[in-house]
Amino acid sequence: MPNIANLLKEEIARVARKEVRAETKGLKNAIAPYRAQIADLKRRTRELELQIKRLGRVTAKVAAAAPGEEPDQRHLRFSAKGLATQRRRLGLSAQAFGALIGASGQSVYKWEEGKTRPRAKHLPAIAALRSIGKKEAAARLAALGK
Template structure:
């Protein structure tokens, strides 16, 4: 006949009593070993879950309160830090706007100064252009020789009218040298002379 297992702890038929110890010579089964290791506690010794004086419930409530307080404190500190950083950013933004406005004013002043300098430079350039002679006297060696032949003068006579030697006149006509800038007006004045006027001027210089 198969032996029925004994009801374990938690089973409706379990009455909390330990199974009887087996007689000598009889092997202990699993029910006897489990009952020996975990003896049943009376129901009066187990506190109720909703008992207000239950230490486990009180500890759980305390931990919940601590967690809520810690969470609230963390949120408060975070808000304080965020507010502080926001104030710093606002102050920095105001300072940046002030600096940008000052830089804009400085750039505008520099642009006005550059415009004034440009106008002054243009005026000076225009004045320098106006002061230059309308017609620049040009020298041509071939033209000097042609002028001397037109007046019928020798190189020495041409040199006497210009205040130089005849050798200088030959060098000018040959293109070996050029007259100085101070001698150019005298050479240009010969263009308006005729033979008689040239002869008269030579007579004045000889007399």
């Protein structure tokens, strides 16, 4: 005659396994699409990284072969706060400062506020004004007729 305790343990274990299987079946079904999405994202990431690498090479070649551009011009920095300080140091209005660099006064205000950045053609002129004083700035304005 079988032992009732052993039969009870076996039955409880069997029912528990059945319940666990039922609970994990839903999770297994949910995991499959996630794995497919992860694989797709990994593939797309790899492709985008390759594109970035290719574009980096192309832009490096283009930057190295920029025609008519001096090496110093490519590395000019711009700071909105520095521009405002420079204009005040020279004692110029935004309109006058703009006339010296070939831009409008409104553009100078927007550059100083940080709303926009000067175009590459204005950066050398801005950099050139860093080394002049008030008298030279006034003389240049007079030469421009402003």
